[in-house]
Amino acid sequence: MFTNALQELHALLPKHLIDTCVEIAAPKGTCLFTSGEKPTHMFFIVTGEVVLERPGLQGAPVILQRTRRGFMSEASLKSPSYHCHGQVVADSKIVRVPIRALREALDTDTAFSGRWITMLNKEVRRLRLQCERLSLTKVQARLLHLLETEGESGAYPIGAGIKSMAGELGVTHEALYRCIYAMEKDGALTRGDGFLRLSPRV
Amino acid sequence: MFTNALQELHALLPKHLIDTCVEIAAPKGTCLFTSGEKPTHMFFIVTGEVVLERPGLQGAPVILQRTRRGFMSEASLKSPSYHCHGQVVADSKIVRVPIRALREALDTDTAFSGRWITMLNKEVRRLRLQCERLSLTKVQARLLHLLETEGESGAYPIGAGIKSMAGELGVTHEALYRCIYAMEKDGALTRGDGFLRLSPRV
DNA sequence: CGTACTTTTGAATCGCATCAAATCTGGTGG
DNA sequence: CCACCAGATTTGATGCGATTCAAAAGTACG
Numbered sequence: 001m002f003t004n005a006l007q008e009l010h011a012l013l014p015k016h017l018i019d020t021c022v023e024i025a026a027p028k029g030t031c032l033f034t035s036g037e038k039p040t041h042m043f044f045i046v047t048g049e050v051v052l053e054r055p056g057l058q059g060a061p062v063i064l065q066r067t068r069r070g071f072m073s074e075a076s077l078k079s080p081s082y083h084c085h086g087q088v089v090a091d092s093k094i095v096r097v098p099i100r101a102l103r104e105a106l107d108t109d110t111a112f113s114g115r116w117i118t119m120l121n122k123e124v125r126r127l128r129l130q131c132e133r134l135s136l137t138k139v140q141a142r143l144l145h146l147l148e149t150e151g152e153s154g155a156y157p158i159g160a161g162i163k164s165m166a167g168e169l170g171v172t173h174e175a176l177y178r179c180i181y182a183m184e185k186d187g188a189l190t191r192g193d194g195f196l197r198l199s200p201r202v
Numbered sequence: 203m204f205t206n207a208l209q210e211l212h213a214l215l216p217k218h219l220i221d222t223c224v225e226i227a228a229p230k231g232t233c234l235f236t237s238g239e240k241p242t243h244m245f246f247i248v249t250g251e252v253v254l255e256r257p258g259l260q261g262a263p264v265i266l267q268r269t270r271r272g273f274m275s276e277a278s279l280k281s282p283s284y285h286c287h288g289q290v291v292a293d294s295k296i297v298r299v300p301i302r303a304l305r306e307a308l309d310t311d312t313a314f315s316g317r318w319i320t321m322l323n324k325e326v327r328r329l330r331l332q333c334e335r336l337s338l339t340k341v342q343a344r345l346l347h348l349l350e351t352e353g354e355s356g357a358y359p360i361g362a363g364i365k366s367m368a369g370e371l372g373v374t375h376e377a378l379y380r381c382i383y384a385m386e387k388d389g390a391l392t393r394g395d396g397f398l399r400l401s402p403r404v
Numbered sequence: 405c406g407t408a409c410t411t412t413t414g415a416a417t418c419g420c421a422t423c424a425a426a427t428c429t430g431g432t433g434g
Numbered sequence: 435c436c437a438c439c440a441g442a443t444t445t446g447a448t449g450c451g452a453t454t455c456a457a458a459a460g461t462a463c464g
Binding site: 405406407408409410411412413414415416417418419420421422423424425426427428429430431432433434 | 435436437438439440441442443444445446447448449450451452453454455456457458459460461462463464
């Protein structure tokens with residue numbers, strides 16, 4: 001649809017909101033927000049990678065969302081406080097939109113709120129796919145599901161590394177490495193240019 | 203917030219939309235819609251239980267969502283076709299809202315679209331929790347997570363049975379039975395009245 | 405060159421899926 | 435009222451696959 005993430009943002013937001021946006025460079029390791037904090041901005045990822053995470057019940061952080069493009073934590077639009085951390089895991093370019101102006105625009109501009117609802121619908125569907133994926137028991141099944149549903153004709157960017165992918169898939173990085181290796185050996189998969197590519201079915 | 207699901211619906215929808223709603227009784231086994239079909243209505247579950255499911259890659263159906271109250275498949279609002287099945291798994295009372303009127307109301311009534319966005323935000327958060335839950339590896343951890351996040355102070359309705367719960371948790375029913383039994387024996391859990399109850403920490 | 409991190413390989417263990425079967429349950433019809 | 439059936443529930447045994455712990459090799463960066 002859009003070759004460029006910024007185009008997408010411009011198509012979504014009304015013009016007067018765009019003027020209030022600030023583009024920031026967020027190096028890996030930056031914390032955009034932490035749990036409990038009051039949201040003042042919405043973050044739109046242009047390039048790079050950001051994860052939403054929560055300290056897990058047993059200690060290990062759980063990744064709730066991994067975003068390489070698009071809004072992060074849309075759900076916090078009307079929340080008085082964040083319920084998770086926003087952590088930058090790869091050098092990123094991010095557009096910051098003041099949340100108050102955004103809320104006002106949503107209240108007055110019906111065309112905009114329609115587009116916003118469309119975006120949320122997309123996110124809901126994406127999350128349902130992720131749930132479906134996580135309910136698969138085998139690593140290979142999850143990886144195939146990821147490549148088939150999120151990849152562009154079977155090509156999926158590795159992004160911030162296999163470890164980060166493993167987290168998103170809900171498996172250990174060792175298991176994912178072994179799975180990728182086995183599938184490469186089978187010829188079901190190739191790796192290169194920072195992409196995983198499904199081999200076309202013969 | 204609302205003791206009654208219908209109150210919730212009335213608070214959400216504008217009055218003129220309520221008049222277009224039809225309440226239907228859907229016995230267990232009813233299929234509300236199937237994949238590929240064009241959405242003409244939105245379904246609001248008043249009582250009972252409905253699941254969104256998709257035929258899994260390996261055959262076994264995958265449960266994407268289990269709703270006992272509230273809108274089902276909100277994400278299909280603007281979709282030309284459903285991407286999953288809506289299956290009634292317990293005798294249910296359901297309100298059917300014509301999707302066209304709903305769309306028109308969202309386009310013109312900003313207060314309503316604001317409430318709709320709030321609802322979608324809640325759904326996004328719920329789905330993220332589900333992802334978090336499914337990324338836990340042990341059955342007991344998933345069950346605890348479910349009771350802690352979705353239960354009312356640790357009490358969670360079993361609803362349409364353990365098998366249905368097992369599907370939602372992404373585990374086999376045998377594993378869940380065994381887990382519940384073990385936790386009951388430990389005194390961490392009690393069962394009764396169709397509820398699972400977490401024992402208060404001593 | 406050293407440090408920190410990712411990637412990779414190895415081996416042991418454990419929990420869950422799987423298959424099988426018995427029991428229990430509610431509902432139906434004779 | 436009982437026989438019967440379909441489904442849910444429960445228990446048992448087995449094997450696989452992922453986790454886990456450990457450690458080596460590779461890589462980026464100052």
